[in-house]
Amino acid sequence: MSTATVSHHYSSTGLENRKIAIWAFIGSECMLFVSLISTYLIYKDRSVVGPYPHTPWTDPSTGHVYHAILNIPVTSASTFILLMSSLAMVLALSAVENKGKPQHNLGERILGNSKLWLFMTALLGLGFLGCQAYEFTSFVNEGLTIKTNLFGSTFFTLTGFHGAHVTAGVIWILTMLFIDFKRGLGPSDALNVDIMALYWHFVDVIWVAIFTLVYLIR
């Protein structure tokens, strides 16, 4: 019936609707993060009190010395974790796409295990969120909250907004993993996984921008 049903699921471009929509969505999300990141950069060095991201600060009223807040080594590690999750996502997608093809050896069986790679992606995503939770708590303990100064307001809002995107992504991946356990994902689900992967890679790329502009550049 493939030709007879052409009029119903007709597509002018040959692309899937959802694929076009997710690209439009990503374009829109870009503007969201551009606004957030620009605000952070505009407000950089404008806080009237510390603590500051890259330099120590002595509170003139108490004499208390605050260290530079950002912990580059920890965030470098969490950035690496998030990038690795993108790799796992690529493998998950390829495993779903190639489901049903013969697997000759252990290596191919591991690479073709979509449950494993979906699980790894979610786990690495959770690892990133764990690092962020650790980072946020230690900042608060050191005396920087969302109310402390402009740095606190912009930093927590920007990274929290990104963290919320990662959280949504992890829920999405876990849902997909649940479906995989329930009925098994196959090539007919590849589009759904592909869309999820696009979202996930986008969230990763945004993090690379945040890591560079907020953490690395002084």
Add this chain to the structure above:
Amino acid sequence: MATTVIDTIPAHLKPFVPSPTPATVTTEKSTIWGWLTTTDHKKIGTLYLFTALFFFLVGGLEAEIIRAQLGGPNRHLVSAETYNQIFTMHGTTMIFLAIMPLSAAFFNFIIPLQIGARDVAFPRLNAFSYWVYLFGGLFISIPILFGHGPNGGWFGYVPLTTRAYSAGINIDFWVIGLQILGISSLAAGFNFITTIINLRAPGMSLMRMPVFTWMAFVVQFMVILAFPVITIALFFLMMDRFFGTQFYEVAAGGDPLLWQHLFWIFGHPEVYILILPAFGLVSEVLPTFSKKPLFGYPVMVYSGILIGFLGFGVWAHHMFAVGMGPVADSVFGVTTMLIAIPTGVKIFNWIGTIAQGQFKATSASLFCVGMVALFTIGGISGVMHSSPPADLQQTDSYFIVAHFHYVMFGGSIMGLFGGIYYYFPKFFGRLLNEKLGKWHFWLTFIGMNLTFFPMHFSGMLGMPRRIYTYDAGQGWEVFNHISTIGAYLLAVATAIFIYNFFKSRVSGPAAGPNPWGAGTLEWTIPSPPPVYNFAVLPTVTSRYPLWEGKQADIEGARINQQSGKTAEQLGIVIPYSTIKPLLAAAFMIIMFSGLIVGHWLILVGAAATVLALYGWLTSPLEPEHH
């Protein structure tokens, strides 16, 4: 058996002749439940139409109160606080709840018909957009009934709208409500971009697309790129008001200009989001009533795209008075003058269309000609304050009020009214009364000019915007008096329209598929269209298939026009009705209202929303093929 394009067309068809007006109108009766669960783009478009007209009346009532208050010096018809709420809600209502959704009504109903599609790309997301709009609109509108309406102006400048200067919940409703409405617009944006890219019928190339669909396409890109920016501006304000951040806190080093920049990076594209759909409608109506294809179609399309791009580069012309310095002032002055060029080109194209054709004056075409004339006046005063020194004299005065009402009322509203007269038969299968329509037009045209033209003078004489009342003896009385008389005239005009609308919907003469002898695809199918729109997907070989079409266009049109069959008989799959988009929208509103009611409600609302989304995404869109 599903239908294919070619094999169901009988061979003996004659060239297309518009069929005579039928005696009856076939409409499907729908229950309340049917409306709540609909995924049909035509029904959703109809819901948008009714809701937007309702909010148009609400915004109009607010305008009448403003004019009554300003009709003479030292009046105290309403209190100053109430007045603040009324002008804030007048702007907010007209922009977000009346004009944008009125455009959305046409996007929903007309775009799939113009491109030869059976629905939009995501029917359930479409329903979701509508319900979010309705609930968000009520969320932002109801507080004024209890004296807690938003009161910071439609642009909500900080620091006035921060907690320190606006402690009440008035601004809370505004900050949250606009974020909700943004979600509706964004969802619709993704939907229509996908629809226009991917659901065009065979042969409907981009350069054969009707200009209304083209302008809608440009608008959707502007929506998805501009709305995130105001969402972030509002998000910052919400964080400041509820969670003690310092984004707009001057004492902490925050900059109120951040709000102004973010707001206007959205706000200027928004102006084009409001006007381009009307440009599109005018570009449909004028060719039909001039019996001639649109003059300079490619230029029309390219200028629309150019406006879309330039629209993002002019925002700071709203901020000349804040002292950005000569470089920024010059740059934004020049870009603002530049954007007048593609806009002016369109005006000449419309004139060219009328001038070379055989113009027929109907309600629809009169409103569109009126639109071209009045928008031109608004455009010219706009070019005047693109020059920073001139703007410094005009900014925040009634001159600006005059300017943007010529653009928004003279442009958008007049164009949209033209669209209503033109497409009413397609929506409801009946014609609006032409005599009443012409009364509506002339009273609107005269009333509009009486209301807004004197504002140029009261503004030049120094009357500031948003002023509650004024003393006699400044030369403002006579102009304000005329403006108020004009506003009452507009009320009469609108009453005539509303009467005509509801009367004709029930007892207007049956329209038939193509009452105007128009040339585009939406007129090849019955009015109102059957649920599946096209019995056979059309094959398109020209811009005006009914005027200059080749045999394939004509044959498809004939089949579609005469089809009285049901979707089942034709083997066309129709998406299921479902309540889930409505539930997801309702739960989302509950989640947002948790910010005001109590933070526990945020969690409850979020959990319910996620559940509704899961239910939605795990149920099939439509019956399986077989």
